[in-house]
Amino acid sequence: MSWIDIPDGSPFGPDNLPLGVFRYGDEEPRVGAAIGDQIIDLAPVASAQMLDGAQLFAEPTLNAFLALGRPTWRATRSWLLELVRNANDRDAVEPHLIPQSAVTMQLPFEVADYVDFYASEQHATNLGRLFRPDSEPLLPNWKHLPVGYHGRAGTIVVSGTDIVRPSGQRKAPDAVAPTFGPSQRLDIEVELGYVVGSPSTLGKPVSVDDFADHVYGVVLVNDWSARDLQAWEYVPLGPFLGKSFATSISPWVVALDALGTVPLPAQDPPVLPYLAGQNLPNYDITFEVRLNGHLVSTPPYRDIYWSPAQMLAHMTVNGATVRTGDLFASGTVSGPAKDQRGSFIELTWAGRDPLIIDGKEHTFLEDDDEITISAWATTPTGTHLGLGEVTGRITPA
DSSP states (O other): OOSSOOOTTOSOOTTTOOEEEEEETTSOOEEEEEETTEEEEHHHHHHHTTOTTGGGGGSSSSHHHHTTOHHHHHHHHHHHHHHHHOGGGHHHHGGGEEEGGGEEEOOSSOOOOEEEEOOOHHHHHHHHHHHOTTSOSSOTTTTTSOOEEEOOGGGEEETTOOEEOOEEEEOOTTOSSOEEEEOSSEEOOEEEEEEEOSOOOTTOOOOGGGHHHHEEEEEEEEOOEEHHHHHHHOTTTOOSHHHHTOEEEOSOBEEHHHHOOOOOOOOSSOOOGGGOOSSOOOOOEEEEEEETTEEEEOOBSTTOSSOHHHHHHHHHTTSOOOOTTOEEEOOOOOOSSGGGOSSHHHHTTTTTSOEEETTEEEOSOOTTOEEEEEEEEEOTTSOEEEEEEEEEEEEOO
8 A cells, every 4th residue: 555664553554644743853843744653754745746835844833734724635635645655756755754753743733722522421421420429410401512611722732741730729528628739639531632724704603514624633632630629610610720731632633534434323312403414423433541551441432422513513603713723622532331431530430449550559640650542543444543642741740
């Protein structure tokens, strides 16, 4: 399939070709495409072939490229596929292959706005059972709309960035008053993030049918969460400091066109007309969560309740816009089995059922813990595509 040597097990085969931004030595950051364990330095290749818009690959973010919209995205992907498959392009490309080990990956796009959803029924059910044991786990609105909140775009960081343990107010259930200090219940959230390219118009909602015209691709997301800060602050207005200190994303943006789609599970009760569609997109993705190198969970995305097209439609139905560089995420992805839960509050049932790794109990994250989330997508044709990984290490407050 490609004249480029691709190591066995590489997430970035010739059908993938995700885009990212890299820095090579002291040179300025620019756009590349990942294949195997290498990067195609796209700016010189595109310039030599006199590709329209070649200068966009010399930019330090993907935003200018993302803003051009779906016709350009598809034409660029076709060009990339031809580059790696056609041996006649070898002489043009080979001098501009750079080992991934030789570069520093950057935040791939400048984040405009960030919205975090709550789209996994299993995750919402688990948290409902933990937080409201005497009530129905799902609140009355949950199956009628994709619940979400506006996050903080300025604290989204690229994979590999250390995460400083956040401090804030927390109050134990039996305490009279809150105290201030470092979070003692620091957690992860395994999510899939959607990267917006084409903006929308103020006052004009985006239809579920127009999802692919606005969203270029996906990244892996770890939405770090301080559960003790969150529990004290979130009533009545929702997440704030317990979520805003850091959100990590993977450096490579995988195009929607590379993934293909699978059916969305049935929704009951029926949704309102603006959320309804015949072929709502969904993706067959399996995550792997590692704590200090140990595999602890494999959350499946395929069973997600809300489609990203419905998330986008609901996010804009009041007339709100999306902008180039917007990121919206699925919320924590969890499956029905214990080893498919996408957060430690679920994996350890709020600390009451610790994980045992190498004879040691683990509940919430400790200083120097490192989390790595990776993922693989299975396309309808059976092809396996990697989404790379997102990592972060906890440093003391």
